[in-house]
Amino acid sequence: MARVTVEDCIVKIPNRFELVMSAAQRTRDISAGAELTVERDNDKNPVVSLREIADETIAIPELKESLIRGSQRMAPARDEAEEAETEEVAADAEENADALADALNVQDDSASLDAAGALAFQDEVEIDDED
Structure with a gap:
């Protein structure tokens, strides 16, 4: 970056940290x-964004607002219809999970019965071999 560009920007945004953050946001916007x-x-x-700040061809308050919006991690508020839909989807998912768990339990029971039968058969074969 050219020193002249940075020095011109410091006049517009005196806080260097704020300048870097604003220029980075504008760079992301350009990208x-x-x-x-x-x-x-x-x-x-990055150089183009600094030149825009120095020449005041972009609104610096709007750039700062864009930076704030881009940094926020709070989810936007939902309306009642979205909340009802989310609750409905969650209920359906819970029902499907319960059905899946029931199916797995049935399969586990049959698998354990198959294993017990196999052990009993193995014991009978070993007993027969000893005779």
Whole structure:
């Protein structure tokens, strides 16, 4: 990055940390396909974002708001219809899980019976061999 660009940006955003975070957010926006407000001139996205900040071709308050929205990890509020649908899906999943557990228990019981029968058969064969 050119020192001139960074020095020009410090005038617009005096806090260096805030400048870096804002430029990084704008760089992500550019990478995601946002329209450039300055000529690229063979520069990479971080340099273009700094040039946009320095030239004030983008709204810095909007950029800060975009940074805040991008950093939030809170899920958006759901409406009642979405909550009802989620509860319905959860109930269906629980019923399916119960049915699957019942099926597995039946299979486990038959498997244990098969194993017990095999052991009994093996004991009979060993007894017959001793005679």
